[in-house]
Amino acid sequence: MTDRAYQTTNDAAVTPWPRLGLRPLAIVAMALSMLGAFVLSLSLGSVRIPPDQVLTILLGGEAERASWTTIIYDFRLPKAMTATLAGAALSVSGLQMQTLFRNPLADPFVLGVSSGASLGVALVVLGVGAANTALLSVVGLLSNFTLAAAASLGAAAVLMLVLILAHRVQHSVTLLILGLMIGYLTSAVVSLLLYFSIAERIQAYIAWSFGSFGGVTWAQLRVLAPAIGIGLLLAIALTKSLNALLLGEAYARSMGVDIRRARFGIVASGALLAGAVTAFCGPIAFLGLAVPHLCRALLRSADHRLLIPACIFIGATTALLADLVAQAPTMSVVFPLNAITSLLGAPTVIWIILRRGVQRGTFGV
Amino acid sequence: MTNVVLSAENLSIGYPARRRQCRVIAKDLQLHLRRGEVVCLLGPNGAGKSTLLRTLTGMQPPLAGRIWLDGQDLSAFNARELARRMSVVLTERVEVGPLTAYALVALGRHPYTDWTGRLRPHDEAIVRWALEAVHAAHLARRMVYELSDGERQRIMVARALAQEPLVMVLDEPTAFLDLPRRVEIMQLLRRLAREARQAIILSTHDLELALNMADVLWLLTADGTFYCGAPEDLVLKGVLETIFADTGMVFDRMRGQFRMHQTMRRRANLTGDGLAKIWTARALERAGWQVVELPPAEAHVTIIGDNHQPSWELSVNGAPKQQFTSLYAVVHWLQQQCQEEEQHERHARATDCA
Numbered sequence: 001m002t003d004r005a006y007q008t009t010n011d012a013a014v015t016p017w018p019r020l021g022l023r024p025l026a027i028v029a030m031a032l033s034m035l036g037a038f039v040l041s042l043s044l045g046s047v048r049i050p051p052d053q054v055l056t057i058l059l060g061g062e063a064e065r066a067s068w069t070t071i072i073y074d075f076r077l078p079k080a081m082t083a084t085l086a087g088a089a090l091s092v093s094g095l096q097m098q099t100l101f102r103n104p105l106a107d108p109f110v111l112g113v114s115s116g117a118s119l120g121v122a123l124v125v126l127g128v129g130a131a132n133t134a135l136l137s138v139v140g141l142l143s144n145f146t147l148a149a150a151a152s153l154g155a156a157a158v159l160m161l162v163l164i165l166a167h168r169v170q171h172s173v174t175l176l177i178l179g180l181m182i183g184y185l186t187s188a189v190v191s192l193l194l195y196f197s198i199a200e201r202i203q204a205y206i207a208w209s210f211g212s213f214g215g216v217t218w219a220q221l222r223v224l225a226p227a228i229g230i231g232l233l234l235a236i237a238l239t240k241s242l243n244a245l246l247l248g249e250a251y252a253r254s255m256g257v258d259i260r261r262a263r264f265g266i267v268a269s270g271a272l273l274a275g276a277v278t279a280f281c282g283p284i285a286f287l288g289l290a291v292p293h294l295c296r297a298l299l300r301s302a303d304h305r306l307l308i309p310a311c312i313f314i315g316a317t318t319a320l321l322a323d324l325v326a327q328a329p330t331m332s333v334v335f336p337l338n339a340i341t342s343l344l345g346a347p348t349v350i351w352i353i354l355r356r357g358v359q360r361g362t363f364g365v
Numbered sequence: 366m367t368n369v370v371l372s373a374e375n376l377s378i379g380y381p382a383r384r385r386q387c388r389v390i391a392k393d394l395q396l397h398l399r400r401g402e403v404v405c406l407l408g409p410n411g412a413g414k415s416t417l418l419r420t421l422t423g424m425q426p427p428l429a430g431r432i433w434l435d436g437q438d439l440s441a442f443n444a445r446e447l448a449r450r451m452s453v454v455l456t457e458r459v460e461v462g463p464l465t466a467y468a469l470v471a472l473g474r475h476p477y478t479d480w481t482g483r484l485r486p487h488d489e490a491i492v493r494w495a496l497e498a499v500h501a502a503h504l505a506r507r508m509v510y511e512l513s514d515g516e517r518q519r520i521m522v523a524r525a526l527a528q529e530p531l532v533m534v535l536d537e538p539t540a541f542l543d544l545p546r547r548v549e550i551m552q553l554l555r556r557l558a559r560e561a562r563q564a565i566i567l568s569t570h571d572l573e574l575a576l577n578m579a580d581v582l583w584l585l586t587a588d589g590t591f592y593c594g595a596p597e598d599l600v601l602k603g604v605l606e607t608i609f610a611d612t613g614m615v616f617d618r619m620r621g622q623f624r625m626h627q628t629m630r631r632r633a634n635l636t637g638d639g640l641a642k643i644w645t646a647r648a649l650e651r652a653g654w655q656v657v658e659l660p661p662a663e664a665h666v667t668i669i670g671d672n673h674q675p676s677w678e679l680s681v682n683g684a685p686k687q688q689f690t691s692l693y694a695v696v697h698w699l700q701q702q703c704q705e706e707e708q709h710e711r712h713a714r715a716t717d718c719a
Contacts (some may be wrong), residue, residue: 017467017489017493017505018465018467018468018505018506020467020468020471020484039468133714198528227571237480239481239482240475240478240482242473243472243482244472244475246461246462246464247457247459247461247469247472248457248459250424250453250455251453251458251459253424253444253478254422254424254446254448254452254453254580255448255452255472255473255475255528256444256446256447256448256475256476257444257475258443258444296462296463297463300463301463301464301468302461302462302463302468303464303468305481305482332531333557340605
């Protein structure tokens with residue numbers, strides 16, 4: 001339509017037009033909070049290492065005590081990096097699922113990926129072990145690559161299934177229901193395995209299901225980090241489609257979004273992010289549900305160009321802090337990570353939902 | 366004729382069903398839409414209005430025939446190229462979360478922006494133009510969930526406009542609005558068609574509004590028959606009367622209105638003139654009295670006084686005259702008289718039997 005003159009009147013001078021900026025200040029503040037939490041998580045623990053010493057060690061300098069360098073490099077750095085990656089991955093994945101399904105209760109696990117992972121772990125810990133009890137000790141299994149491999153296989157199997165379905169079904173809601181059903185099926189199999197298993201193995205399985213950032217080694221990080229990197233890049237590439245999907249699939253299609261391709265991409269990256277994290281850290285509850293809500297409330301925006309970086313930074317911060325709380329630096333116990341994320345996450349979601357206006361703003365009612 | 370932006374040849378719409386059979390909703394449709402035209406698509410629920418709109422917007426393939434948009438076959442467009450020529454407003458109420466009206470309208474630039482979705486100055490200018498075109502510039506900073514239904518619908522029209530479409534398709538855009546808001550949206554669309562030469566197709570149940578504002582009516586009936594033409598042409602041909610014959614609605618060709626169908630058992634002779642006469646006649650018809658100019662009639666109604674302060678003189682079956690100052694009282698009294706009469710009759714019949 002070349003013959004139309006897009007002249008606007010001078011009203012704009014009276015009420016200035018809003019700008020859809022990327023809010024760099026807010027995003028940088030979030031990034032700084034993540035860095036702060038990262039240093040804090042390296043500094044606190046059973047042995048307290050001053051933050052300036054942490055920085056010295058990270059920059060390759062000599063610490064006051066040689067043992068500190070070992071603690072940082074062998075234990076705390078891989079754990080902190082895992083927490084950062086996992087927090088970012090789960091939050092972005094949760095955001096994608098909430099937008100794709102237009103459902104505020106969707107989280108990274110709605111597609112059944114974590115159910116697949118838990119089935120894989122259950123089969124290894126509870127099932128295969130039963131045949132040759134003498135060969136594998138339960139404690140050995142836990143620290144072993146086998147567990148991560150089993151979880152990865154389980155997650156990957158469900159991921160493939162979901163991807164095939166994502167390409168074939170008409171409506172995304174169908175995917176949601178299929179994901180739920182996969183969840184029920186796997187939990188049924190897991191409870192059967194639990195029923196016929198022995199106490200030590202059940203305990204090992206439950207320990208895995210509590211979730212932990214601690215068990216990930218440098219070697220495992222070499223798998224986890226690229227997987228999450230690919231997932232996040234894919235998510236960033238799909239930002240524009242996610243924005244169009246805010247209006248629903250019919251509108252998105254009318255705006256030129258190739259729905260099948262966009263859905264395939266979103267499901268692939270969301271499931272990859274959730275699957276990778278679950279495989280190495282266990283099913284981490286609530287982060288993926290709560291962080292997107294928190295970001296929307298903080299930024300008062302549903303624009304994914306803002307929400308994706310925000311979810312990466314806030315998600316990582318939250319995961320680092322939750323891990324810190326679970327370590328309980330002043331006490332000699334370690335709490336289950338899932339208990340902490342739920343204890344922090346549930347009140348956050350309740351608080352966000354109960355705030356007037358945002359309730360309607362965060363999808364309907 | 367030039368300026369045809371959308372047309373369809375021998376179009377059949379419907380759904381493919383099982384075993385290679387199809388559920389055909391309508392067939393052999395010939396459609397044309399020109400720039401600056403407003404087409405209203407009318408028809409009872411289930412006649413296939415939405416199916417026709419989905420087919421014309423490429424969301425569903427036709428069973429047969431071809432659709433031409435901007436001189437090319439509709440099925441040849443990819444999603445992005447189609448989105449640059451056609452935009453939609455759907456019936457469903459969208460819930461988008463915390464998004465300002467401005468950001469929502471800016472989503473309409475989707476088929477024009479790069480992969481990051483960044484708005485160039487040209488895009489911003491069009492978003493602002495679209496907001497002003499629907500008189501919603503003052504809503505730009507408001508959150509979409511704070512808007513009333515009417516405001517929200519205007520924003521959705523602005524979003525569709527920002528897509529710079531050749532054809533804008535609206536599926537029952539006034540479905541959940543009250544009457545003033547419906548008129549407002551219809552006027553807005555009429556103005557866009559006239560001033561911006563926008564071609565618009567909208568489906569609606571609002572027959573009288575459609576008759577007043579459409580350039581062309583597309584009428585789909587429940588049995589798949591399709592009528593098309595200017596509203597006035599369709600009225601003169603008697604098409605509207607035919608279509609709504611069995612629905613309990615009567616189309617009054619003289620007045621261009623629909624009325625509820627009622628059996629008129631009694632006649633009232635009405636004398637008077639001007640506005641008061643027209644509205645008195647309506648009140649009497651609503652009460653089930655046929656208005657006649659000349660006797661014989663069961664009731665005689667005379668309007669006395671002028672049109673500003675009328676009063677009414679009534680007599681039924683030659684009984685003494687009564688005066689009333691409102692039509693409500695007139696109707697009430699007439700109905701009372703009828704009921705008394707019926708009771709008498711029933712009583713008389715009962716004694717006869719005894």
